[in-house]
Amino acid sequence: NAGVTQTPKFRILKIGQSMTLQCTQDMNHNYMYWYRQDPGMGLKLIYYSVGAGITDKGEVPNGYNVSRSTTEDFPLRLELAAPSQTSVYFCASSRPGAGSITEAFFGQGTRLTVV
Amino acid sequence: DAKTTQPNSMESNEEEPVHLPCNHSTISGTDYIHWYRQLPSQGPEYVIHGLTSNVNNRMASLAIAEDRKSSTLILHRATLRDAAVYYCILIDAGGTSYGKLTFGQGTILTVHP
Numbered sequence: 001n002a003g004v005t006q007t008p009k010f011r012i013l014k015i016g017q018s019m020t021l022q023c024t025q026d027m028n029h030n031y032m033y034w035y036r037q038d039p040g041m042g043l044k045l046i047y048y049s050v051g052a053g054i055t056d057k058g059e060v061p062n063g064y065n066v067s068r069s070t071t072e073d074f075p076l077r078l079e080l081a082a083p084s085q086t087s088v089y090f091c092a093s094s095r096p097g098a099g100s101i102t103e104a105f106f107g108q109g110t111r112l113t114v115v
Numbered sequence: 116d117a118k119t120t121q122p123n124s125m126e127s128n129e130e131e132p133v134h135l136p137c138n139h140s141t142i143s144g145t146d147y148i149h150w151y152r153q154l155p156s157q158g159p160e161y162v163i164h165g166l167t168s169n170v171n172n173r174m175a176s177l178a179i180a181e182d183r184k185s186s187t188l189i190l191h192r193a194t195l196r197d198a199a200v201y202y203c204i205l206i207d208a209g210g211t212s213y214g215k216l217t218f219g220q221g222t223i224l225t226v227h228p
Contacts, residue, residue: 031214042202043159043218050214059217090158094216100147100166100208104216106158 002026006091006107013081013114021076021110023091031094031101032074034058034066036087037109043090049074081114088112119203124223127193135188135222137203142183145208150177150188151218152199159202159218162188198226 007022025032030051035043035058045058049068063085065077074093078085088111094104120138127133139148149164163170163177165186170177176189190197202221207213 031216033216035218042200042220043153045215045217048215056215058215092158092216094214096214100149100164100206101214101216103161103164104151104159106160109158 004091004093004105004107006089006110008110009108010111011113013078013112015081015083015114017081018077018079019081019112021078021089021091021112023074023076023107024072025074025091025093025105026072027093027095027105028071029093029095029105030071031096031104032068033092033094033104034064034074034076035090035092036060036085037090038087046076046089078112083114086112086114119205119219121201121203121219121222123220124225126225126227127190128227129195130192133190133193133197133224133226135190135201135203135224136185137187138185139203139205140184142205143207146205147208148177148179148183148186149204149206149216150175151202151204152197153202153221154196154199162201164206193224193226195226195228198224200224 033048034046047066049055091107094101150162151159153159178187200221
């Protein structure tokens with residue numbers, strides 16, 4: 001049972017480069033999320049999606065783009081990498097349940113360094 | 116969005132109970148109270164959630180005040196593995212932000228041997 005899988009686990013980017021962080025889940029969850037976590041800080045929501053074709057901004061969306069063409073995949077795109085985007089990125093998924101959401105499952109994270 | 120307030124840090128001894136408080140005085144009637152924890156160098160993991168009644172599962176218990184303006188996560192016997200950051204989160208079951216999951220700063224729990 002794979003759960004939520006993120007790739008890559010580590011990446012070093014140069015300023016101005018672009019990349020896509022991949023996230024896939026095999027639990028048929030409607031909801032998917034992207035977070036960033038800076039050292040010693042809490043998680044900040046970047047974007048989330050409540051289903052294929054539907055995305056919405058979170059707390060810190062600037063500098064990122066997302067798409068959700070399938071239930072399983074929710075890639076996060078960085079177009080022009082900046083040092084301020086150095087962080088650990090977490091993807092998560094969950095599904096509706098009993099008026100709220102059920103437990104969210106998180107990937108192992110992608111550690112991104114922009115130099 | 117309704118906010119939560121948690122102490123920055125707490126300490127406990129191994130095998131003793133731990134009560135982690137959370138204040139949410141602006142909670143709405145459709146907000147569920149969720150708790151997650153994040154072990155060092157890992158992604159967060161779900162602990163428990165509830166609406167009005169106290170809840171128990173294999174990991175912890177959740178005690179919710181009658182007015183729902185506060186809640187307490189109870190770890191019955193702390194182990195060293197319970198050392199983590201604990202997040203109390205309100206999730207709106209209605210309205211336009213349905214399904215949105217945002218984290219605050221959380222409480223850093225230190226467990227002493």
